[in-house]
Amino acid sequence: MTALVLKDVCKSFGAVDVLRNIDLTVEDGEFVVFVGPSGCGKSTLLRVIAGLEDATSGDVEIAGARVNAVPPAKRGIAMVFQSYALYPHLTVKENMALALKQEGTPRDVIAARVAEATRMLELGPYLDRRPADLSGGQRQRVAIGRAVVRQPKLFLFDEPLSNLDASLRMATRIEIAALHRSLSAAMIYVTHDQTEAMTLADKIVVLRDGRVEQIGSPMELYNNPANRFVAGFLGAPAMNFLDAATLGGPGGATLGIRPEHLRVTDAGRIKGTVAHVENLGGDTNIIVETGAGERVTVRVFGQYPCTVGRSAALDFDDADAFLFDAAGARLVAEPA
Amino acid sequence: MSAARRNPLNSAAAHAALLAYVAIALFPVFVIVINSFKDRRSIFREPLALPDAESFSLIGYQTVLKQGDFFLYFQNSFIVTVASLFFILLFGAMAAFALAEYRFRGNMLMGLYLALGIMIPIRIGTVAILEMMVATNLVNTLWALILVYTAQGLPLAVFILSEFMRQVSDDLKNAGRIDGLSEYTIFLRLVLPLVRPALATVAVFNMIPIWNDLWFPLILAPAEETKTLTLGSQVFIGQFVTDWNAVLSALSMAILPVMGLYVIFSRQLIRGITSGAVK
Ligand SMILES: Nc1ncnc2c1ncn2[C@@H]1O[C@H](COP(=O)(O)OP(=O)(O)O)[C@@H](O)[C@H]1O
Numbered sequence: 001m002t003a004l005v006l007k008d009v010c011k012s013f014g015a016v017d018v019l020r021n022i023d024l025t026v027e028d029g030e031f032v033v034f035v036g037p038s039g040c041g042k043s044t045l046l047r048v049i050a051g052l053e054d055a056t057s058g059d060v061e062i063a064g065a066r067v068n069a070v071p072p073a074k075r076g077i078a079m080v081f082q083s084y085a086l087y088p089h090l091t092v093k094e095n096m097a098l099a100l101k102q103e104g105t106p107r108d109v110i111a112a113r114v115a116e117a118t119r120m121l122e123l124g125p126y127l128d129r130r131p132a133d134l135s136g137g138q139r140q141r142v143a144i145g146r147a148v149v150r151q152p153k154l155f156l157f158d159e160p161l162s163n164l165d166a167s168l169r170m171a172t173r174i175e176i177a178a179l180h181r182s183l184s185a186a187m188i189y190v191t192h193d194q195t196e197a198m199t200l201a202d203k204i205v206v207l208r209d210g211r212v213e214q215i216g217s218p219m220e221l222y223n224n225p226a227n228r229f230v231a232g233f234l235g236a237p238a239m240n241f242l243d244a245a246t247l248g249g250p251g252g253a254t255l256g257i258r259p260e261h262l263r264v265t266d267a268g269r270i271k272g273t274v275a276h277v278e279n280l281g282g283d284t285n286i287i288v289e290t291g292a293g294e295r296v297t298v299r300v301f302g303q304y305p306c307t308v309g310r311s312a313a314l315d316f317d318d319a320d321a322f323l324f325d326a327a328g329a330r331l332v333a334e335p336a
Numbered sequence: 337m338s339a340a341r342r343n344p345l346n347s348a349a350a351h352a353a354l355l356a357y358v359a360i361a362l363f364p365v366f367v368i369v370i371n372s373f374k375d376r377r378s379i380f381r382e383p384l385a386l387p388d389a390e391s392f393s394l395i396g397y398q399t400v401l402k403q404g405d406f407f408l409y410f411q412n413s414f415i416v417t418v419a420s421l422f423f424i425l426l427f428g429a430m431a432a433f434a435l436a437e438y439r440f441r442g443n444m445l446m447g448l449y450l451a452l453g454i455m456i457p458i459r460i461g462t463v464a465i466l467e468m469m470v471a472t473n474l475v476n477t478l479w480a481l482i483l484v485y486t487a488q489g490l491p492l493a494v495f496i497l498s499e500f501m502r503q504v505s506d507d508l509k510n511a512g513r514i515d516g517l518s519e520y521t522i523f524l525r526l527v528l529p530l531v532r533p534a535l536a537t538v539a540v541f542n543m544i545p546i547w548n549d550l551w552f553p554l555i556l557a558p559a560e561e562t563k564t565l566t567l568g569s570q571v572f573i574g575q576f577v578t579d580w581n582a583v584l585s586a587l588s589m590a591i592l593p594v595m596g597l598y599v600i601f602s603r604q605l606i607r608g609i610t611s612g613a614v615k
């Protein structure tokens with residue numbers, strides 16, 4: 001069965017079209033990530049799925065039933081917000097139990113589910129504290145716990161990690177992946193961070209300006225982006241874009257090459273001077289400025305002694321390069 | 337902290353200015369209170385002297401407590417003020433929540449219409465109000481006053497509260513909706529507690545004008561059993577003779593309940609003023 005189907009969903013706020021013709025299917029147990037720059041409509045799409053906003057047109061189906069007119073609490077979903085959104089006047093335990101209490105779940109069932117979530121998220125020591133007395137990471141776990149106790153068919157996460165610091169973000173990311181494996185419920189996860197998208201998703205949906213740019217598994221999108229936007233958005237450091245004509249390609253086209261597919265050689269097609277070097281220990285990013293004033297990032301594995309200001313030549317295999325036309329669409333023909 | 341504020345000289349100057357302001361503001365109150373404990377002659381001979389063994393007298397308080405039904409006036413004022421504040425806060429918060437939370441046709445216009453009352457003094461409508469009260473048999477009831485004061489307080493209340501409610505996190509309200517809370521529960525349980533400072537601000541801004549008002553009690557409810565404290569105290573001010581002991585004693589006692597209410601609201605009030613719409 002499918003967990004979620006969106007059919008031609010559109011949403012406008014007055015004259016502003018925020019979502020345009022979104023079609024999407026999420027299978028049971030699938031981990032789907034919506035990724036895109038800020039303001040592209042990810043949260044709005046999530047709110048439409050949750051029922052917090054009505055779609056202007058189109059259908060939302062959850063677990064096979066059309067839910068356009070079903071209130072959020074009855075859609076069989078649970079949502080985790082970026083700002084945690086815990087109830088400030090309730091303790092951790094009460095925060096987690098509230099939704100079940102509203103549904104009229106028997107007390108012993110509530111107690112059992114809260115205990116289970118507490119164990120899973122290691123919230124034991126905090127059960128009687130209020131949100132104000134918790135750290136950011138602990139609050140985020142309570143917010144996740146509040147979703148877990150409902151045993152929803154579909155989890156919705158809206159940028160759950162963006163308020164956490166970097167180390168905690170990675171730990172929580174792994175925790176969410178583990179949660180997905182143990183719960184086997186479908187999850188939709190919104191983020192503007194391509195690393196989270198790549199590491200968590202079974203399926204990535206790339207959004208731009210309220211439109212779906214491409215849908216596919218992380219590696220499909222990485223290896224075979226449909227257009228320049230997707231190519232540039234996924235992967236860090238980002239793909240380099242160069243004028244294809246200077247490299248023997250067709251005029252007006254752009255050539256895209258990922259930093260790790262470039263190599264420093266004596267006689268490469270791209271010539272320039274080293275403008276900056278980022279030594280990360282495990283690998284090294286070399287930023288080379290070409291004669292035409294373009295900046296090209298090269299990613300070299302391991303540590304690589306290199307001085308700023310020296311001249312460098314770069315080369316790549318044509319098979320690794322992508323070609324895009326002036327409008328950003330992918331040209332399938334390889335460069336000459 | 338800015339360098340200007342750390343500078344001890346600046347800080348001393350600021351404190352001096354504030355202390356001077358406090359002294360000026362409290363001086364009349366101080367004079368009223370000390371003179372209420374003196375006999376009539378001492379009030380006029382040395383208005384600024386503290387009461388001593390010779391001039392100390394409770395005659396004013398005795399007159400006030402004997403004359404008329406002072407406790408009834410007191411009770412009337414209290415009922416009118418508290419009930420008006422209650423309705424202003426209740427209806428103001430409800431309207432503000434609707435304006436801040438729901439997108440509907442005419443939301444903007446409705447907000448402007450409700451805010452218009454801030455600029456138009458309600459006393460302009462006194463004659464019409466009196467006619468309405470007569471028609472509905474509300475003259476000489478406390479309800480007449482409560483209704484008028486509620487109407488008078490609502491515009492500013494809606495304006496301030498809706499400004500604050502817009503700042504309450506959408507995520508929190510949405511989390512409530514997903515957890516199955518009704519809109520009423522979200523309003524009462526989630527939003528109202530978070531705008532407590534704004535509620536206190538609105539309460540204090542409205543409390544003192546209502547408590548001190550002479551106009552509407554005189555016009556709408558001058559009967560003996562509905563007199564408010566301010567109106568009741570007027571019996572001591574005559575065209576030819578004024579019983580100053582009694583006037584000063586009545587005023588001194590009238591200060592107490594407002595001060596009590598202010599103390600209740602003040603902590604929230606300070607937070608409200610330093611954090612939002614009425615800066
Ligand atoms: N309630 C609203 N009224 C008007 N415009 C809105 C509203 N909510 C969101 N938008 C607009 O919709 C666009 C997408 O917003 P959002 O879905 O929050 O983006 P993001 O992808 O960053 O989550 C933004 O340009 C935003 O200004």
Ligand SMILES: [Mg+2]
Pocket residue numbers: 042043044159
């Ligand atoms: Mg967002």
